[in-house]
Amino acid sequence: MADAEVKAESVGTVVVAGAANLAIAIAKLVAGLISGSAAMLSEAAHSVADTTTEVLLYLALRRGARPADTRHPFGYGKESYVWAFLAALFTFVAGAGFAITHGVTTILVHRHTGDYLASYVVLAISFAIESVSLARAVRQVRSESRRWRASPRRYLRLTADTTVKAVFLEDSAALTGLLLAGAGLGLSHLTGDELYDGIASILIGVLLLVVATILARSNISLLVGRAVSDRVHREIERELTGLPTVDRIDTLMTMLLGPEQILVAAKVDFHDDATGADIEAAADEAERRLTDRYPEIGYVFLDPTRSMPHTDGRARRTQDEDDRPVDEQAHRS
Template sequence: MAAPGGRTESVGTVVVAGAANLAVAVAKLVAGLISGSAAMLSEAAHSVADTTTEVLLYLALRRGSRPPDTRHPFGYGMESYVWALLAALFTFVAGAGFAVTHGVTTILVHEHSGDYLASYVVLAVSFAIESVSLARAVRQVRRESRRWRTTPRRFLRLTADTTVKAVFLEDSAALIGLLLAAAGVALSELTGDELYDGIASILIGVLLLVVASIPAYSNVSLLVGRAVPARLRGEIADEVAGLPAVRRVETLLTMQLGPADILVAAKVDFADDASGATIEATADEAERRLTARYPEIRYVFLDPTATPGTGHADRDR
């Protein structure tokens, strides 16, 4: 579930998110060093991880959109999932690992070296910047979900464009992380106990673990070779079965070859009196209808076959 035209929009979404994360990372790092807050330093690590993730997602979009060649006749769409998986793993290891480790250290040492004001200012500015980035991702999700006649939640769960899913999740987690950091800093200032700052840092790390695991699972599933969603598969089957010369669709196989590339292969039982020319024309019509209705469908292969038990001989296209 990803439109070819949505690939350009996804690039824009990733670039905006990356620029926002880079600016926020620098501000958080400065505030964390000035205030000594574990939560702020964890948030800085969070933003650094997100910025690196955006770079990897940009590579995923660019390298995955290369056209087919003799060595890769189905294109390079699958490569986008490799880079997106690496992005998720980086968030998992670098961002979450630092946040949890630093939070535990803060709880054990109970040291705080500076003023809290810088933390509050940076948290407020960061929240505004991250909100802008999230708003762009939300607009893209809503636009794509309307095109697919589904809910934004279902679109995010089923979409093959894992870059927009990653950006949406990262920006959502960034806002939650900022709230956690603010709560930790405020409680530490009010109570004079750095325990709350450390707990906030650990919670930010756990949040990153959750956020990284969702796109990681999606990318692994797509790399293995995931079929299109059940509803789309049913619509494809109905489209093929509705052709005049088709008696029934015996087998329908689909696979996501990339964020905006779908392969369709089917064993089709044609009418008894269908000639070779009719079968060829029907196959061409099936491809024309499917690609017109779903621009993501790049390849359509129909295999003329007889219904088991009817005694009809298999036909070659």
């Protein structure tokens, strides 16, 4: 699938989710005001937060897709993570904050004043609409996971396309929230006790907190500069090592510059008898091989260098997150 097709599909997924959330937010708000249900009003806040999130994700896709220029030679891909992070932050503050606060207030002081029927109807319609939006997101996740030869779960965990990840998680949370709202509303209706409605509202808020935290952490990691997955790293190393004039790869580093752009940089030990022309040809061949295998690779930098001693026979990488700091290792040696 071409990059343009992937971006168009992501935009379509975001637009469908945004339109669905806007219609649902209005319906939930009306039903919440009519019924006086805390869970319904929390669900209305949930949908308003999701609608705002979709607007921010749309900005992320559009602004992150701008071409490179002299001031930003690697393009604007990372800007998409800024907008996606703001979207997660809005969900955290507006959606979760309102739902939890309103749920606590309902448990303490609120009395139900309206009819339940409107809420039940809106919940049923909302569930159907959210299911359509989620189905589109699931379809894209499966398509993209096949393209990267990964399971859908692994793709969602590692993908640099945070817009697809956000829509999938938010739609999943929306359906779960609707079930919680329906359960809380139904129990309050049967028992006449608003405790269940308030608890449902709080649980919806906690659900939003979890989703917002997952998305925020993912975007922060990408903003800092995350590498590709271990499997893709190994395949890149294998392609480079397979070049005729390459003896070994001493250091290989990668960075996700945007949802559909990868940078590859490597220190390469060429054969001692390799000429300058051989090295130039190898660099061209390396770029061709890598971009053929992964069209998302936009930059390939090879640095000819003398071999460095290693014990594992693989390319050296930067320190893993769970490795001890260098000064600590020196102190213990």
